[in-house]
Amino acid sequence: MNPIHTHDHSAAALNAQGCTLCEQNQFAQALETFDQALALDSTYCTVWNNRANALCGLKRQAEALAAYDRAVALAPQYHQAWFNRGKLLAEMGAYGNAVESYNRAIALEADPIYIHAKADIWVKKQLIATV
Numbered sequence: 160m161n162p163i164h165t166h167d168h169s170a171a172a173l174n175a176q177g178c179t180l181c182e183q184n185q186f187a188q189a190l191e192t193f194d195q196a197l198a199l200d201s202t203y204c205t206v207w208n209n210r211a212n213a214l215c216g217l218k219r220q221a222e223a224l225a226a227y228d229r230a231v232a233l234a235p236q237y238h239q240a241w242f243n244r245g246k247l248l249a250e251m252g253a254y255g256n257a258v259e260s261y262n263r264a265i266a267l268e269a270d271p272i273y274i275h276a277k278a279d280i281w282v283k284k285q286l287i288a289t290v
Contacts, residue, residue, distance in 0.1 A: 170200040177209055186216035204234040208243060215247060223247055231263075238267035245276065254280050 173196035180189035193210040196203060211226035227244035230237055245260030261277040264270070 170196040170203050170206065173199070174203070174206045174209060177206070177213065181209065181213055181216060184216065186213045189213040190217065202233055204230045204237055204240065207233065208237065208240040211240075211243060211247070220247060220251055224251075236267055238264045238270070238273070241267065242270075242273050242276065245273075249276070249280055 173192050177189045177192035177196065180186070180192060190210065190213040193206050193213060196206045197210065200206070207226050207230035211223040211230065214220075214223035214226060224244070224247055227240055227247065230240035231244065234240070241260050241264035245257045245264060248254075248257035248260060258277060258280050261273055261280065264273045265277065
């Protein structure tokens with residue numbers, strides 16, 4: 160079975176509710192909901208990823224990075240968490256680490272969005288070098 164989707168139904172329902180709250184930009188409430196889901200199943204990597212997304216919405220980058228790290232530690236094959244981790248690192252200006260995360264995402268799933276994001280990092284590094 161896929162470890163990303165084999166979790167308690169209550170935790171899954173809370174995860175879905177938290178995602179809906181994130182879509183509505185209600186990040187504080189989403190964070191509370193994801194924490195409730197993790198109280199039921201602390202190994203649910205999808206919830207860790209979504210918790211990190213809510214933390215990003217709250218501009219709590221260090222905590223978000225720790226949550227993405229937890230997601231990929233639980234499920235190293237979880238390409239979406241690697242991509243999100245790379246996106247956050249790029250926003251933080253940690254371009255080298257961002258590229259490493261994008262490379263992991265691309266190795267797992269050659270999604271055009273991931274490839275474009277990695278190319279965008281190269282452009283940013285070039286612009287910084289010319290300043």
